[in-house]
Amino acid sequence: MNKILFSAVSKKFVMALAGLFLLLFLPVHLGINLMLLRSDPEPFNTAAHFMATFPLVKVVEILLILAIMTHITYGLIIQVHNWLSRPVRYAVRNKSDTSAFSRFMIWTGGSVLIFLVIHFFNFYFIKLGIVEGDPENFYAIAYQLFAVRGYAILYWVCFLILGFHLYHALQSAFQTLGWSNEFWKPVIRVISLIYSIVIPMGFAIIPLIIRFFK
Amino acid sequence: MKLKLKIWKQGDAHSRGSFVTYDLDGVAPEMSFIEMLTYLNETLIGKGEEPVTFEHDCHEGICGSCGMYINGYPHGPVKGLTTCLLSMRNFKDGETIVIEPWRAKPFPVIKDLMVDRNALDKIQQAGGFISVTTGAAPEANTIPVNKKNSDLAFDASVCIGCGACVAACKNASAMLFVSAKISQYALLPQGRPEGKERVRAMIAEMDRQGFGSCSNTGACEAQCPKQIKLFNIARLNREYYKAF
Numbered sequence: 001m002n003k004i005l006f007s008a009v010s011k012k013f014v015m016a017l018a019g020l021f022l023l024l025f026l027p028v029h030l031g032i033n034l035m036l037l038r039s040d041p042e043p044f045n046t047a048a049h050f051m052a053t054f055p056l057v058k059v060v061e062i063l064l065i066l067a068i069m070t071h072i073t074y075g076l077i078i079q080v081h082n083w084l085s086r087p088v089r090y091a092v093r094n095k096s097d098t099s100a101f102s103r104f105m106i107w108t109g110g111s112v113l114i115f116l117v118i119h120f121f122n123f124y125f126i127k128l129g130i131v132e133g134d135p136e137n138f139y140a141i142a143y144q145l146f147a148v149r150g151y152a153i154l155y156w157v158c159f160l161i162l163g164f165h166l167y168h169a170l171q172s173a174f175q176t177l178g179w180s181n182e183f184w185k186p187v188i189r190v191i192s193l194i195y196s197i198v199i200p201m202g203f204a205i206i207p208l209i210i211r212f213f214k
Numbered sequence: 215m216k217l218k219l220k221i222w223k224q225g226d227a228h229s230r231g232s233f234v235t236y237d238l239d240g241v242a243p244e245m246s247f248i249e250m251l252t253y254l255n256e257t258l259i260g261k262g263e264e265p266v267t268f269e270h271d272c273h274e275g276i277c278g279s280c281g282m283y284i285n286g287y288p289h290g291p292v293k294g295l296t297t298c299l300l301s302m303r304n305f306k307d308g309e310t311i312v313i314e315p316w317r318a319k320p321f322p323v324i325k326d327l328m329v330d331r332n333a334l335d336k337i338q339q340a341g342g343f344i345s346v347t348t349g350a351a352p353e354a355n356t357i358p359v360n361k362k363n364s365d366l367a368f369d370a371s372v373c374i375g376c377g378a379c380v381a382a383c384k385n386a387s388a389m390l391f392v393s394a395k396i397s398q399y400a401l402l403p404q405g406r407p408e409g410k411e412r413v414r415a416m417i418a419e420m421d422r423q424g425f426g427s428c429s430n431t432g433a434c435e436a437q438c439p440k441q442i443k444l445f446n447i448a449r450l451n452r453e454y455y456k457a458f
């Protein structure tokens with residue numbers, strides 16, 4: 001059983017599935033965030049309230065946390081094993097023709113994780129009652145945060161990095177799940193490109209509009 | 215041509231190695247890389263010095279023994295070639311060439327540039343075959359084979375097991391090698407009966423040997439002298455999931 005769950009292929013399979021699940025959630029989150037652009041805080045706060053209280057969403061929330069934990073744990077296990085597979089490194093850096101995005105997944109992933117922790121402290125932990133704040137007015141909290149220049153810059157940088165991560169992640173997940181061949185490979189690349197630009201851009205544009213056009 | 219060669223020298227798997235620099239004059243551009251190294255060894259032996267150990271055999275890109283890591287590229291900077299087919303024309307007069315052995319935990323250094331690639335043989339022995347009863351060879355054409363599949367199977371079967379995919383991969387993963395071996399059987403009717411056992415056994419052996427996982431980075435595909443394609447790995451993954 002262990003061999004099956006932790007074979008080189010299975011580990012990637014679990015990681016890809018968890019990652020894809022997270023990718024499904026991002027557009028939902030973005031949809032809600034876009035309501036921040038309305039001058040009326042009501043729709044955004046109502047949506048946030050709904051996400052915090054509706055029972056079915058609760059189930060999804062638990063699944064999301066599980067997916068995040070699984071993705072990180074498996075990612076780390078795979079990475080450490082991969083590093084150990086080459087104990088003596090080359091003196092000359094490998095110059096093979098590969099995409100840079102795919103080579104730094106552990107680092108882009110780590111950066112996204114740091115942002116996620118900050119994000120949890122700013123919002124999710126307030127909802128859980130761990131951190132002080134008004135869970136019924138996330139709209140005001142978001143505006144306060146975006147007003148801080150340092151935070152806005154951090155936010156943009158993180159979503160740029162997330163874009164890099166997603167561009168390889170999506171293609172890689174398809175390949176890992178076995179959904180790739182000569183014909184589909186370029187199609188999947190285009191889908192990954194579109195997703196990895198549109199979703200992070202969608203998030204990043206919100207503080208941009210709030211700071212400069214409102 | 216005059217060259218400066220920085221070559222990895224190491225007594226055996228347990229001793230410490232280091233680079234030794236050799237100045238080599240009189241290299242002809244029409245020499246192959248292996249001929250150039252043989253010429254280097256001749257001059258070293260002439261001077262009473264120890265020659266450089268490296269592996270080579272067929273000199274026509276089919277045995278897979280001549281792999282070495284040249285200036286940051288397994289098999290050198292030209293795509294689709296083994297070291298033995300790499301011509302010295304691809305290097306400049308006066309150039310410094312750094313030559314290292316394949317680096318991977320499952321490939322211990324035997325001496326200098328020669329590594330032990332037995333790990334690949336072990337994977338092959340675990341399932342990379344079909345069982346047939348001996349006797350007179352049956353007529354091959356009695357089993358119909360789809361032309362597209364037979365072409366894809368052929369393309370996979372040209373893998374020479376040189377280990378360049380492992381050497382190129384940042385994770386020292388052998389997935390391209392295993393995927394080629396799996397694909398050449400999975401695509402043909404003769405390979406189907408033992409398909410599930412094969413893929414499970416080969417992946418288990420791959421893990422046992424200590425190769426890394428695939429990050430779908432594609433360095434293997436870029437460096438494979440036989441240009442085995444990455445979508446074979448997708449097929450390998452499919453075969454593996456179907457085997458449970």
Ligand code: FES
Nearest residue numbers: 271273278280298
């Ligand atoms: S010597 Fe046989 S492949 Fe190069």
